[in-house]
Amino acid sequence: MSEIKIITLFEKILDKSSIITGDKLKLRFYHIWKTDIPLESICLLLPKDTNEVSAILRICNDNNQEIVIHGGLTNLVGSTKSSKNQVVVSLEKMNKIIEIDEKGKTVTCESGVIIEDIITSVREKDLLLPLNFGARGSAQIGGAVSTNAGGLRVFKYGMTRSLVLGLEVVLPDGTVISSLKKLIKDNSGYDLKHLFIGSEGTLGVVTKVVLRLYKHPKTRYTSLAATNDYEKVLKLLNFMEDKISNNLTAFELFWNDTYKQMVSDKTMYNKYLTDNYKYYVFIEYMGGDFDNDYNAFEKVIMEVLDKGIVKDAVLGKDEKEQLNIWGIREDVAVLAEERKFDQHFDISIPIAQIGEVIDKIIIELKSCKGVETIFPFGHVADGNIHFIIGKDSDDNDLKSKINEIIYSNTELVKGSISAEHGIGLDKKKYLIKSRSKDEIELMKVIKKSIDPKNILNPGRVF
Amino acid sequence: MSEIKIITLFEKILDKSSIITGDKLKLRFYHIWKTDIPLESICLLLPKDTNEVSAILRICNDNNQEIVIHGGLTNLVGSTKSSKNQVVVSLEKMNKIIEIDEKGKTVTCESGVIIEDIITSVREKDLLLPLNFGARGSAQIGGAVSTNAGGLRVFKYGMTRSLVLGLEVVLPDGTVISSLKKLIKDNSGYDLKHLFIGSEGTLGVVTKVVLRLYKHPKTRYTSLAATNDYEKVLKLLNFMEDKISNNLTAFELFWNDTYKQMVSDKTMYNKYLTDNYKYYVFIEYMGGDFDNDYNAFEKVIMEVLDKGIVKDAVLGKDEKEQLNIWGIREDVAVLAEERKFDQHFDISIPIAQIGEVIDKIIIELKSCKGVETIFPFGHVADGNIHFIIGKDSDDNDLKSKINEIIYSNTELVKGSISAEHGIGLDKKKYLIKSRSKDEIELMKVIKKSIDPKNILNPGRVF
DSSP states (O other): OOHHHHHHHHHTTSOGGGEEOGGGGGGOBSOTTOTTSBOOSSEEEOOOSHHHHHHHHHHHHHTTOOEEEESSSOOSSSTTOOOTTSEEEEOTTOOOEEEEETTTTEEEEETTSBHHHHHHHHHTTTEEOOOBOGGGGTOBHHHHHHTTOOBTTHHHHOSHHHHEEEEEEEOTTSOEEEEOOOOSOOOSSOOTHHHHTTSTTSSOEEEEEEEEOEEOOSEEEEEEEEESOHHHHHHHHHHHHHHHGGGEEEEEEEEHHHHHHHTSTTSOOOOSSOSOOSEEEEEEEEESOTTTHHHHHHHHHHHHHHTTSSSEEEEOOSHHHHHHHHHHHHOTHHHHTTSSEEEEEEEEOOGGGHHHHHHHHHHHHHTSTTEEEEEEEEEGGGTEEEEEEEESOOOHHHHHHHHHHHHHHHHHTTOBSOSSSOOTTTTGGGGGGTSOHHHHHHHHHHHHHHOTTOOBSTTSOO | OOHHHHHHHHHTTSOGGGEEOGGGGGGOBSOTTOTTSBOOSSEEEOOOSHHHHHHHHHHHHHTTOOEEEESSSOOSSSTTOOOTTOEEEEOTTOOOEEEEETTTTEEEEETTSBHHHHHHHHHTTTEEOOOBOGGGGTOBHHHHHHHTOOBTTHHHHOSHHHHEEEEEEEOTTSOEEEEOOOOSOOOSSOOTHHHHTTSTTSSOEEEEEEEEOEEOOSEEEEEEEEESOHHHHHHHHHHHHHHHGGGEEEEEEEEHHHHHHHTSTTSOOOOSSOSOOSEEEEEEEEESOTTTHHHHHHHHHHHHHHTTSOSEEEEOOSHHHHHHHHHHHHOTHHHHTTSSEEEEEEEEOOGGGHHHHHHHHHHHHHTSTTEEEEEEEEEGGGTEEEEEEEESOOOHHHHHHHHHHHHHHHHHTTOBSOSSSOOTTTTGGGGGGTSOHHHHHHHHHHHHHHOTTOOBSTTSOO
């Protein structure tokens, strides 16, 4: 079908203002960090409700038209890239928070709502949406669901998957699968939502979501601690789990270069600890007891200092200090801005082996000509480590060499090549390092049964 | 194919002792509570490893032979019933705990291991498997995974689904899908395990499982509290979430008749609270602080008494008292033994509406001739209520009438007809009260793509 004809079909179901074509496409982009690269697409569509999404998909399915879905464009594996002969659908107009149920502790919203907006809105009702990661100010909830986003509080609250109670999804043929229930427990038939969560928009377009919320903790304290020995990082985690397990909401790790960069002149963050330790651990404590929580947390921090488990530690006394400490952890875009060319990684490694594996990777990376900066950091309590690697060029050989170093070392310890970012287009080649041929074959069987014409986010994942 | 021929094929791949046929089948049964009804089946097979399961399935698939899978036979929806022309496979010989990883906090085991055995084994390493329900002494982990079992600690730790890190599954055609990773985070492609968890063995046979464990809490305290007003039950929950949220591991509710029965002459349990209140709440507190936890818990219990949120309360001082309190909650088989004929229910209701909905259901049930006892109880914090209803006969009209009362009232408030037990054979007729036609159609598409000959646990779910 010609481009013009398919646009004519869209014009029958959408307002003119919801169809972006021609030169106006040049003002759109496919990634929030690549705003200098204009979008390639037949057109970009901006549906305003589920019915419009359904009608768009029906047209595309009937006409074998490939389609790529856009959320907040913060994905790091090329999932939102499109080509000239594909249609792009952005869910940005579907940005209503439909209901906050205070008694039942749920929020129901459209998929285009920005995560930070949900966090802020439910906070006003003394409720917590524990989903929390660096891109929350741009990322949309539909994207987080489609990619099963992780973040800083997975250790305690689980991935996005654990927070989704209900889902409304449009299948490639336009069928709306709606199950917007607020139930924590529902074993009535297959739990279909798990098909769509984490399948990167290849099986359906998420249009509405019901999320589980928690009572907002009354207290939040943060500590930053330093040590030179990975075994002591593990000891520290073990000690915290023993003493304050129920209140431990985050346990994050920086390597020296990463810390150094985050407290350098390039940021506004205060350097609470000197930058000469090998490891820096960010610990978050949340509780319900105003009177005693600070003292309880301070006590365990004093203990780990006394026992020599950590070399130095600081405890955020007030809001300002806490913001500073978490700013260092979260504001990692700074690490990507260091070089024009970079590669991002997001691997899972069995926790006991993280120290040695990352040391080995760093040595191998340093021997690569063209690698200039190496910034590892991550959610160590759940085994997930990120890397941002700055390079002097976009050379393909260098790219492959770096991928090979990271993924082979991951495969050796039965890790995952993608802990939370997904596979998208960029990691397809390496999927076989995490999953067996039979597993990938089964993924294809599922994809084919739900999207037989392969029109929806084609080429993603496998 | 004739019965004899298919048995001949099994004889080529299994020891004679692993094939039970003829009169010996009379000593087997399809449910742990129905031991007076012998099994109907061509034969019962007892594979001893994954390869044998795979070989059995290949034979069945090649010969269009229907097959029913047996775990611990504690399922409450008829999932393990078979007919004379079906083959039954029991996983009871696959009962090895393969590895307990203390540092990584995981356990890897075969699917036929009894849940209580896992709990006990990991307890010795100071680890907790939070999966906990009445039938844990008989139920096998493979069954718990296949049905996404719930239980007493879902509020804090989630359903079985949340505890499964890795899975090995045999597909209907004999293909082994193995992903026995120990990773908390793995977004490398579709998360296939969620297809098999909760699909009641209709998509594959679970053969091995990796489960996430937690540090075993140092302290465990239990309280039993009573009130006459459902709003106060909600207030109590709210108060607990505010004050001891992180330590609250169970919050269970009994109605008066249920409590009365459990502390009657028919059991050995002490009646710590008089039996004249409408509601009894079981509260479990787990923590990491030997010195202060008992006092912290006692303080909030005193507060709810002082504030009049509860009328009376008792706190289990020692192991013996705690066992008594939890025995009342867990030993619910007693409720089923009260009458020869009974019906069991397992519904989810939005938590704010539980009080009124259950009152309404009880009134309607009482007006049914033939209903003799009504025992509601459940996991109120996650909206899941069970009913055991004793009757004077097995009359089909009465059965339908009772189903109709329970399920229509559930449907009215957008609840679920099965919170944790699943659908099996017994609840198929009512699936449409919880799920839309399009949802059920999609379940069938998935089933057909993975089990095109419909040989595996046929007729279950839909």
